[in-house]
Amino acid sequence: MSTFGYRLRFGLQLALTLATCAFLIAPVIMSIMAGVTGNYFTGIARSGMTLQWLEQVWHLYSQTVYLSLQIALACLAVTLVLGVPAAYVLARSRSRLTRLVEELLVLPIAVPGLATGLALILTYGDVRAFRTSWLFILVGHVLYTLPFMLRSVLAVMSSIDLRTLEEGAASLGASFRQRFFGVIVPNVRSGILAGALMVVTLSIGEFNITWMLYTPLTKTLPVGLAETYASMRLEVGSAYTIVFFIMIIPLLVAMQMMSRERRRIVRVVEDGNGNPASR
Amino acid sequence: MAIRLRDSAVSIRLEACGKTFADGTRALEPLTLDITAGETVVFLGPSGCGKTTTLRLIAGLEKPDAGGRVRFGDDDVTALPIEKRNVGMVFQSYALFPNMSVAQNVAYGLRVRRVASVERAAQVTEMLDLMHLQEFANRSVDQLSGGQRQRVALARALIVKPRVLLLDEPLTALDAKLRETLRVEIDRLLRELEITTIYVTHDQAEAMSLGDRIVVMEKGRVAQVGTPQEIYYRPASRFVAEFIGTMNRLRGVVRGGLMEIVGGHLPCDAADGETAELGFRPEDARIADASDGALAGRVAAAFFLGDRTRVIVEGVAEELIVVESSQRRQFVKGETVHIAVRPDTLLRLN
Numbered sequence: 001m002s003t004f005g006y007r008l009r010f011g012l013q014l015a016l017t018l019a020t021c022a023f024l025i026a027p028v029i030m031s032i033m034a035g036v037t038g039n040y041f042t043g044i045a046r047s048g049m050t051l052q053w054l055e056q057v058w059h060l061y062s063q064t065v066y067l068s069l070q071i072a073l074a075c076l077a078v079t080l081v082l083g084v085p086a087a088y089v090l091a092r093s094r095s096r097l098t099r100l101v102e103e104l105l106v107l108p109i110a111v112p113g114l115a116t117g118l119a120l121i122l123t124y125g126d127v128r129a130f131r132t133s134w135l136f137i138l139v140g141h142v143l144y145t146l147p148f149m150l151r152s153v154l155a156v157m158s159s160i161d162l163r164t165l166e167e168g169a170a171s172l173g174a175s176f177r178q179r180f181f182g183v184i185v186p187n188v189r190s191g192i193l194a195g196a197l198m199v200v201t202l203s204i205g206e207f208n209i210t211w212m213l214y215t216p217l218t219k220t221l222p223v224g225l226a227e228t229y230a231s232m233r234l235e236v237g238s239a240y241t242i243v244f245f246i247m248i249i250p251l252l253v254a255m256q257m258m259s260r261e262r263r264r265i266v267r268v269v270e271d272g273n274g275n276p277a278s279r
Numbered sequence: 280m281a282i283r284l285r286d287s288a289v290s291i292r293l294e295a296c297g298k299t300f301a302d303g304t305r306a307l308e309p310l311t312l313d314i315t316a317g318e319t320v321v322f323l324g325p326s327g328c329g330k331t332t333t334l335r336l337i338a339g340l341e342k343p344d345a346g347g348r349v350r351f352g353d354d355d356v357t358a359l360p361i362e363k364r365n366v367g368m369v370f371q372s373y374a375l376f377p378n379m380s381v382a383q384n385v386a387y388g389l390r391v392r393r394v395a396s397v398e399r400a401a402q403v404t405e406m407l408d409l410m411h412l413q414e415f416a417n418r419s420v421d422q423l424s425g426g427q428r429q430r431v432a433l434a435r436a437l438i439v440k441p442r443v444l445l446l447d448e449p450l451t452a453l454d455a456k457l458r459e460t461l462r463v464e465i466d467r468l469l470r471e472l473e474i475t476t477i478y479v480t481h482d483q484a485e486a487m488s489l490g491d492r493i494v495v496m497e498k499g500r501v502a503q504v505g506t507p508q509e510i511y512y513r514p515a516s517r518f519v520a521e522f523i524g525t526m527n528r529l530r531g532v533v534r535g536g537l538m539e540i541v542g543g544h545l546p547c548d549a550a551d552g553e554t555a556e557l558g559f560r561p562e563d564a565r566i567a568d569a570s571d572g573a574l575a576g577r578v579a580a581a582f583f584l585g586d587r588t589r590v591i592v593e594g595v596a597e598e599l600i601v602v603e604s605s606q607r608r609q610f611v612k613g614e615t616v617h618i619a620v621r622p623d624t625l626l627r628l629n
Contacts (some may be wrong), residue, residue, distance in 0.1 A: 161372060164370055165374055167340055167361070167374065168368070170360070170373030171338065171362070171367065171368035171445075172385075172387050172391060172436070172439060173365065173388055173391050173392055178391050182387075183376055183378075187377055187378050
C-alpha cells in the first residue's frame, strides 16, 4: 500500500478511536463537572465552581463511605481465608467432584444479585440481630466476590507445577503449614493480589444484592448514590459520584498494573520449572 | 571436604512393596529388594515400568499396598510421610522455588529445620562451593541454565545430609552434551559423598555409568538385578538383552549341536529338532574372510562412525544383523560379507 493510503487509513482509525473515547468519557466528565458547579441549570459559567456539594455529601454520607470500606476489607479477609485454600484444593485434586464445585462457584455471578439478596432474606431474615447487622450485607458480598478470588488464584496455581513444587518442599522436611505459607502462597502471590483488588473493587461498587439487604442504618456507598440520584439535587448526586470515583479509580489502576505483573510472573514460572530447559 | 554423608547413609529394604492406584492400575508388583548403605542403585526401564513408583515409595510420596514395608536401616518408615524420612530428592523438572534466590533455595531445608541463621549461611556457602555455584548465590532461579538449575537442586537436596538421595530422571530435561557433563559430575559427587542413592532413568548409558547395581524393570516387575557388567553380559531375559545395548537375534532349528539359519549355522546346545533363539552383541562379531566366517549375508547399509563402521547385514537371519568393523574399507550396499561370532559370547534368548 502507498504511504499516502497507509496514512489515510491510520488517520481514519485514530479519528474513530478518539471519537469513541470521547463518546464514552464525556458523560464521566459531565458528571464530575456537575458535582462542582454552583448551579447546574444556570451553568458553570454563571454560577461558578464550588466545593459546597462535596461538603454536603460528606456531611450526609461519610458513614456510607466508611461502611463500604469496612465491608470491602472484611469481604477481602473472608474471601482470602476461604478462597485461597479452596483454590488449592481444586488445583490439587482434579476429580469430577472438584470440577463440579468449580462450575457451581460461578452461579453467584450468573444469578441476578436481587435474587441472591431475596434468597438471603427469605432464609435468614427472621434472625433479627443478623438481619439488621452489616454482617448480613457482608455475607451477600462474599457470595458474589468469592468466585473472583478463587478463579484468580486457581488460574495462577494451574499455570505452575504446584504438585512437584510442594513435593520438593516436602522432601526437604517442610510440614504442610511450612509448604503452604512458605512455598505455595508466595508463588501464587500475583493471583492473590489480583483477586484481592478485584474483590475490593467489586465489593465497594456492589449495588444489586446490597439494595435488597441494607437497612437505614447499614447503607453502603452505592445505595447512598441511588438515594441521592432519586431524591436530591443533581449537583449533590454528581458530587457523590466524584467521591465514588476517588475511591474506585486507584483500585482499577492497581488492577491493571497487577495483571501486567501477573503475566510476567506466569511467564517466568512456566519457563523456570515447567519446560525442559537446555540452555 | 567437610561434607561427609557416609555416616548418615543407611541401607534400604523394600519388603513386598506393591502399588495399585485408586483406579485399579497395578503400577508395581510386590517387590522385595535390599540396598546396601552407600550404594548407588539405578532403576532402569521404559516409561510405565514402575521405576518412578518404586522411587516414590522409597521417598514416601506413595504408600505401598497393604503388606508392603519400607525400612531405612532398622527403622520401619512405611507410615512416615516424605517430610519425616530425611531424604534428599531431585526432580526431572528441578522443582526449584521461583520465589527464592539460589542461596535461599539451597538454604530452605535448613530453614524448615530451624537451623540458626549464622550456621545456615556457613553451610550454604560450603554447599555452593562444592557445587561450583558461588557466583550464582543471589541470582533468581529463572536466570540459570538447565544444568545450573539441576546443580542447585542437588545442592538443595544434599545440604540437609539426607539418609538417602533420590534422583528422578535428573538429566532427562537437558541436552545431550550437558547430560554427559553433569553425569560425570554426579558420579564424582556420589563416590565422594558415599551416600545411599536411588537413581531412576530410562537411559541405559546413564544407568551403566552410575550404578553400582542396576534394577531393570518391565511392566511393574523386576526383570533383573545386577551389576552393569552382569546385566550387559548375562541378561536374564530377552527383554533385558534387548533393552540394554544392541542385541542381534537369530532364530533357527537345532541339528547336531548347530542352529541352522539362512546365512549359515552357529553352535547351540539345544536338543535336536528344537527351535532356538540366540543373540550376540555387535562388538562380539567381526567381518571376516569367507574361509572363517560362519555366517554370510549382504550389506543393507553402513554407517561410518569414525573409529569404526556400523554395518547392517541382511540375509543372515529373519531380522537384520548389526556388526561393527574397524577395518578401513568401504562397505557397499548389496556386497556379500561374512561374519564371525565369538562362540563364548553367544546368548541363549529362549
